[in-house]
Amino acid sequence: MIATLAPLREFVGAFGRLLDSAPDEPRILSEGGALLRTLVARDDWLPEAFAQPDPVRYRQFLLHADSTERFSVVSFVWGPGQATPVHDHTVWGLIGMLRGAEYSQGYALDAQGNAQSQGEAVRLDAGDVEAVSPTIGDLHRVHNAHADRVSISIHVYGANIGAVRRHTYPTEGGRKPFVSGYSNALLPNLWDRSAELASSNTV
Numbered sequence: 001m002i003a004t005l006a007p008l009r010e011f012v013g014a015f016g017r018l019l020d021s022a023p024d025e026p027r028i029l030s031e032g033g034a035l036l037r038t039l040v041a042r043d044d045w046l047p048e049a050f051a052q053p054d055p056v057r058y059r060q061f062l063l064h065a066d067s068t069e070r071f072s073v074v075s076f077v078w079g080p081g082q083a084t085p086v087h088d089h090t091v092w093g094l095i096g097m098l099r100g101a102e103y104s105q106g107y108a109l110d111a112q113g114n115a116q117s118q119g120e121a122v123r124l125d126a127g128d129v130e131a132v133s134p135t136i137g138d139l140h141r142v143h144n145a146h147a148d149r150v151s152i153s154i155h156v157y158g159a160n161i162g163a164v165r166r167h168t169y170p171t172e173g174g175r176k177p178f179v180s181g182y183s184n185a186l187l188p189n190l191w192d193r194s195a196e197l198a199s200s201n202t203v
Contacts, residue, residue: 040096053079059183083143091158092133100151107139115169
């Protein structure tokens with residue numbers, strides 16, 4: 001399958017225009033969630049280089065970072081059975097399931113500052129979108145719903161998420177700081193339209 005980056009390019013442009021209109025967070029999550037739902041409704045655009053699992057842990061590939069770091073777009077690639085620790089984001093985020101499925105278990109801090117699970121885990125299947133943020137619930141643990149195959153989700157965050165100081169919440173209590181970084185050193189080139197223009201005979 002040869003990926004076409006046009007859907008991702010269109011998503012990035014539309015999301016930037018949404019933020020240009022200076023919306024509040026509920027509108028970002030609502031309208032941005034609709035944009036993400038459109039993006040993950042098709043599975044023909046993610047380049048294979050940004051869909052490769054690691055045998056040990058999940059991978060986070062940067063697909064796009066806004067030039068002023070207002071938002072970033074990443075692909076999370078989950079090997080069979082892989083999971084995150086309980087963690088926070090500190091900014092709003094949208095998660096769209098592109099391939100496979102994952103479970104997201106919400107957490108909240110108790111009076112001692114320890115993370116306690118809240119309610120049932122939410123299952124995301126291909127095409128589903130979920131939101132997180134400090135205002136609506138920011139702590140969760142995510143794992144691949146499949147023990148025998150890769151799952152991939154597309155995440156959009158209200159910052160350059162790989163450079164944000166965040167926290168994990170170990171089972172023994174308390175919290176530990178971390179900065180996630182990214183699994184890739186190179187980005188997909190969203191802006192080279194030459195192949196598309198050549199195939200359409202456009203000058």
